[in-house]
Amino acid sequence: MNHQLLNEYINRIQEQFSDFKCVLMEVCGTHTNVIRKAGIHRLLPPGIKLLSGPGCPVCVTGSGFIEQAVELSRNPEIIIATFGDLLKVPGNTSSLSTARAEGGQIRIVYSPMDAVELAREYPNKEVVFLGVGFETTVPAIGLAVKEARQTGVANFSVLPAFKVLNPAMRALLADPELKINGLIAPGHLSVIVGADSLAFLPQEYGLPTVIAGFSRDEIWLGITALLFQIKNGIARLENCYPKAVSAAGNRMAQDLIRELFIPEPAEWRGLGTVDNSGLGFKDEYQKYDARVRYQLQPIASMEPPGCKCGQIILGKAEPGECSHFSHGCTPDHPVGPCMVSSEGACAAHFHYTLNQ
Amino acid sequence: MNPKATQIRLAEGGGGEATAQLIQQVFWSRLRHPELLKGNDASVLENPGGNLVVTIDSFVITPWSFPGGDIGKLAICGTVNDLTMMGAVPLGLTVGFIIEEGFAIHDLERIAESMAFTASQAGVQVVAGDTKVVNKGAADGIFITSSGVGTAAPDLHLGGAYARPGDHVIVTGTMGDHGATVLLARGEMGLQSDLISDVAPLNKLIIPLVQKYPQYIRVLRDPTRGGLAATLNEIARQSKVSIRINENSIPINPQVRGITGLLGLDPLYLANEGKAVMIASPEVSCFLIHELRENPLGKDAAIIGEVCAITGNFGMNQGIVSIGNEMGGERILPMGSGEQLPRIC
Numbered sequence: 001m002n003h004q005l006l007n008e009y010i011n012r013i014q015e016q017f018s019d020f021k022c023v024l025m026e027v028c029g030t031h032t033n034v035i036r037k038a039g040i041h042r043l044l045p046p047g048i049k050l051l052s053g054p055g056c057p058v059c060v061t062g063s064g065f066i067e068q069a070v071e072l073s074r075n076p077e078i079i080i081a082t083f084g085d086l087l088k089v090p091g092n093t094s095s096l097s098t099a100r101a102e103g104g105q106i107r108i109v110y111s112p113m114d115a116v117e118l119a120r121e122y123p124n125k126e127v128v129f130l131g132v133g134f135e136t137t138v139p140a141i142g143l144a145v146k147e148a149r150q151t152g153v154a155n156f157s158v159l160p161a162f163k164v165l166n167p168a169m170r171a172l173l174a175d176p177e178l179k180i181n182g183l184i185a186p187g188h189l190s191v192i193v194g195a196d197s198l199a200f201l202p203q204e205y206g207l208p209t210v211i212a213g214f215s216r217d218e219i220w221l222g223i224t225a226l227l228f229q230i231k232n233g234i235a236r237l238e239n240c241y242p243k244a245v246s247a248a249g250n251r252m253a254q255d256l257i258r259e260l261f262i263p264e265p266a267e268w269r270g271l272g273t274v275d276n277s278g279l280g281f282k283d284e285y286q287k288y289d290a291r292v293r294y295q296l297q298p299i300a301s302m303e304p305p306g307c308k309c310g311q312i313i314l315g316k317a318e319p320g321e322c323s324h325f326s327h328g329c330t331p332d333h334p335v336g337p338c339m340v341s342s343e344g345a346c347a348a349h350f351h352y353t354l355n356q
Numbered sequence: 357m358n359p360k361a362t363q364i365r366l367a368e369g370g371g372g373e374a375t376a377q378l379i380q381q382v383f384w385s386r387l388r389h390p391e392l393l394k395g396n397d398a399s400v401l402e403n404p405g406g407n408l409v410v411t412i413d414s415f416v417i418t419p420w421s422f423p424g425g426d427i428g429k430l431a432i433c434g435t436v437n438d439l440t441m442m443g444a445v446p447l448g449l450t451v452g453f454i455i456e457e458g459f460a461i462h463d464l465e466r467i468a469e470s471m472a473f474t475a476s477q478a479g480v481q482v483v484a485g486d487t488k489v490v491n492k493g494a495a496d497g498i499f500i501t502s503s504g505v506g507t508a509a510p511d512l513h514l515g516g517a518y519a520r521p522g523d524h525v526i527v528t529g530t531m532g533d534h535g536a537t538v539l540l541a542r543g544e545m546g547l548q549s550d551l552i553s554d555v556a557p558l559n560k561l562i563i564p565l566v567q568k569y570p571q572y573i574r575v576l577r578d579p580t581r582g583g584l585a586a587t588l589n590e591i592a593r594q595s596k597v598s599i600r601i602n603e604n605s606i607p608i609n610p611q612v613r614g615i616t617g618l619l620g621l622d623p624l625y626l627a628n629e630g631k632a633v634m635i636a637s638p639e640v641s642c643f644l645i646h647e648l649r650e651n652p653l654g655k656d657a658a659i660i661g662e663v664c665a666i667t668g669n670f671g672m673n674q675g676i677v678s679i680g681n682e683m684g685g686e687r688i689l690p691m692g693s694g695e696q697l698p699r700i701c
Binding site: 003006007010036037038039040042043084110114216217220342351352353 | 546670680681682687688
């Protein structure tokens with residue numbers, strides 16, 4: 001969109017909604033990041049508030065999972081392969097970055113396939129990939145597991161903390177404390193699951209819902225569409241990211257998920273355990289499940305005292321309301337995961353907006 | 357030095373015949389300032405007048421050779437540029453080497469060659485040096501410390517504390533090239549590009565402008581470690597001002613933009629080794645841009661923002677750096693956390 005046109009859109013919202021009051025939730029952490037980085041929240045009229053939702057995979061992962069990974073990393077036979085943003089997330093007693101400094105073998109990879117490659121490079125070690133992510137990331141991890149199976153890479157496994165968004169959204173929306181007027185649905189997730197799978201949000205919960213892309217103008221367009229729905233008393237699913245999101249989604253990716261995984265209960269920070277909101281390995285892929293391979297017992301998550309990450313993820317608190325925020329909790333010394341991940345609400349507030 | 361030897365041995369740091377031979381064959385054959393060749397404990401330089409300006413910097417970059425330069429070129433440029441940022445004309449440089457036992461002699465020769473070439477490009481001379489060899493494992497290949505002395509006009513008011521509201525912020529070229537190049541040169545990312553480091557001596561680009569517009573150029577900085585973001589934050593603190601820059605005006609090489617986007621890095625936090633940030637009076641900023649662009653080192657020079665008074669914007673009662681975009685959106689550009697890439701210079 002050219003700048004002049006975009007500025008006209010911005011002026012239109014600022015004029016037509018100058019006295020309007022509503023709360024919008026952006027579910028996806030990447031949206032949170034772009035909104036704060038571009039200063040979009042500061043361009044909205046003062047009565048329109050944006051809250052972050054449970055769409056940052058690192059943030060919703062319980063500290064018990066991190067603790068499990070830290071314990072695995074203490075086994076000298078094991079190399080942990082992980083996306084970089086998990087490194088500094090505090091577990092119950094330690095973090096992976098501390099474990100690495102203490103001698104744990106922890107490698108950052110940029111794709112699950114790199115972890116399989118790592119396993120090939122070190123045939124005498126065991127490589128465990130930390131499987132954190134939503135339906136957007138799970139297919140790539142599934143492909144890596146299939147690759148390992150087909151090429152006989154036996155020293156590769158995945159410690160799964162996979163999340164399925166919709167059951168968690170239902171759990172969240174059932175909470176009477178949550179007061180939101182509209183949802184900016186996650187664009188990347190919709191590419192995989194398809195727009196139709198989000199239709200329950202307006203249909204069952206009466207929530208105006210817009211699927212938005214990730215550039216600044218796409219996000220602004222999504223917010224515009226959402227505001228007009230709310231103002232006009234309409235609640236429907238609007239796909240403002242049609243260049244990437246189809247009604248049915250990516251069938252191949254969905255098939256791959258169904259081929260390897262089955263729904264299982266999952267633990268969400270803030271929400272607790274939610275039925276069918278996780279994915280476990282099917283029987284024929286059990287040997288790639290690190291929990292099975294190393295007979296791991298679940299470790300209960302312990303929230304750091306005073307940390308509001310659990311409420312921030314659910315839109316019940318804002319980063320500035322946490323007493324740790326910017327005092328004692330910074331990206332270098334995080335207390336909770338929302339300050340660590342680039343998709344975390346606290347990190348976005350800290351980096352781009354300070355006190356606002 | 358054994359003529360057939362291919363690697364540096366501890367003996368070459370022992371101060372005896374082997375050391376003397378190494379110095380003569382590797383360094384004196386290339387760096388030929390008469391004071392250096394005298395072999396005295398210190399060199400004597402004539403003082404042409406003005407204030408003496410002194411600087412020192414150490415270089416521990418890995419890998420020591422990267423597209424567009426090496427640790428030797430970096431050492432010369434880093435020191436020349438530090439002097440230049442204070443408006444000083446370099447009188448001479450000194451260099452100290454810490455070499456790990458086993459380092460290839462032909463690599464050391466390459467580094468000496470590149471230092472000699474860069475120094476001649478910059479019109480400066482190495483006037484004193486020192487060589488130490490340490491046990492294998494006590495250093496990583498080669499470390500260089502270089503210091504420089506220069507002279508500046510006594511009435512020059514140039515420094516981080518002189519930015520005033522209304523002044524323009526200028527960068528002399530694209531941001532983040534060196535940091536991105538070194539990152540990829542390490543080969544850990546599995547990415548390839550034809551990026552080259554911007555490492556270059558800036559004295560010939562900058563000093564004529566300082567001499568021509570002495571009262572108008574207030575601050576000069578080379579945005580090395582921490583990149584543009586750290587440099588502007590330092591200036592805001594020193595001058596007790598805020599700085600507002602415009603995202604779309606900042607020149608960034610499209611490859612750097614692509615790579616940093618892919619890796620989740622911000623080019624405004626990546627190091628530069630051949631660029632300057634200049635804060636200057638708005639009366640001359642257009643002339644400065646025009647003159648900078650006439651030199652290949654300044655061809656992408658741009659005005660990227662301006663200095664303003666502290667307004668309490670963003671709830672802060674101290675000087676902040678903020679960055680605006682085409683939407684009219686604005687955010688802070690903080691100093692950056694401690695996780696910049698290690699050993700990039």
